[in-house]
Amino acid sequence: MGLKLYTFPPSPRSFKVLWAANQLGIDYEFELVDFSKQAQKAPEFLALNPNGRAPVLEHDGYVLWESNAIVEYLASLKPQSGAMPSDxxxxxxxxxxxxxxxxxxxxxxxxxxxxxxxxxxxxxxxxxxxxxxxxxxxxxxxxxxxxxxxxxxxxxxxxxxxxxxxxxxxxxxxxxxxxxxxxxxxxxxxxxxxxxxxxxxxxxxxxxxxxxx
Ligand SMILES: N[C@@H](CCC(=O)N[C@@H](CS)C(=O)NCC(=O)O)C(=O)O
Structure with a gap:
């Protein structure tokens, strides 16, 4: 299944996680959450994030919302990047x-x-x-x-x-x-x-x- 980022790229919090993944060199699948169609309030999206907000990360069945938690998680996949120190x-x-x-x-x-x-x-x-x-x-x-x-x-x-x-x-x-x-x-x-x-x-x-x- 791999790593999926559910985002609406014009929004800064979605930009944040896409930019983090791009900067860290992490492979991901891009899933558009189309705000113009209220996709963030669709039942299948609410099942991922009850807040009805993007971004959301899904990694082999593990689901995470809140952009800063997602960025930290992405950094943990690339410890050698130094994006999050180990000490x-x-x-x-x-x-x-x-x-x-x-x-x-x-x-x-x-x-x-x-x-x-x-x-x-x-x-x-x-x-x-x-x-x-x-x-x-x-x-x-x-x-x-x-x-x-x-x-x-x-x-x-x-x-x-x-x-x-x-x-x-x-x-x-x-x-x-x-x-x-x-x-x-x-x-x-x-x-x-x-x-x-x-x-x-x-x-x-x-x-x-x-x-x-
Ligand atoms: N604290 C959350 C905020 C998420 C958030 O508010 N996302 C906005 C876009 S930047 C959203 O999904 N808005 C759609 C809505 O409220 O319907 C995070 O950092 O992930």
Whole structure:
């Protein structure tokens, strides 16, 4: 059966797991969860993820949801990549960024994603400027934390690329349309240029076009 990734590639959390698999060189089968057809709410998909959300991983009958758990699992299949260190303290120094992503970075980015990308894509109405203002405030706070870290080292958790970069950086896959307020964060922009120049990033960006093809 092998490893399957159920995703809707234009969404950043789906991009995250596809990018991780591409970066780690993991073979997978791609399964489109077509949001335009509400496939994420179909009974067969809900049987995999009762949240009715993508992404989902299935590996020889083992099912996993939550994008950061999936990225960690993918990294565990390629321990030699160093994407997740083996030492417990180093591991947690990386893992804390996965929690931070879920608790702080992703919710800030999600406001811009919903207002500027999801709404136009699915015809869900006008941008709510009050929400954008709330997003600006949140983003200034989380952006400053990330900027401070990236000032100290090349990647989020040190000098090498880890799952922390894959988890947090994936939001930037919609940076152009979402217009995250990154202009004053020089080190985030430098890191973004670094990530987006990776062959794995380019390969995953090409996959974002698939549903409308
Ligand atoms: N915390 C979850 C969030 C998953 C999530 O919200 N996915 C969105 C797309 S980015 C989704 O499936 N939305 C469809 C819906 O809510 O109907 C993760 O990181 O996997």
């Amino acid at each position: 417990v303290r180093a591991q947690n120094a990386v893992r804390k960024w996965l929690y931070w992503d879920s608790a702080h970075w992703d919710p800030a980015c999600a406001i811009f994603a919903f207002e500027r990308v999801v709404k136009p894509l699915f015809g869900l109405g006008e941008t709510n400027e009050a929400e954008i203002a709330r997003g600006m405030q949140l983003f200034q706070n989380v952006g400053a934390v990330l900027e401070g870290e990236l000032k100290k080292h090349r990647y989020v958790a040190g000098e090498t690329l880890t799952v922390a970069d894959l988890a947090i950086g994936s939001a930037l896959s919609i940076a152009e349309r979402a217009r995250f307020p990154t202009e004053s964060f020089r080190n985030i922009l430098r890191w973004q240029a670094d990530l987006t120049s990776l062959p794995s990033w380019k390969k995953t960006v090409a996959m974002q076009q698939m549903p409308s093809a």
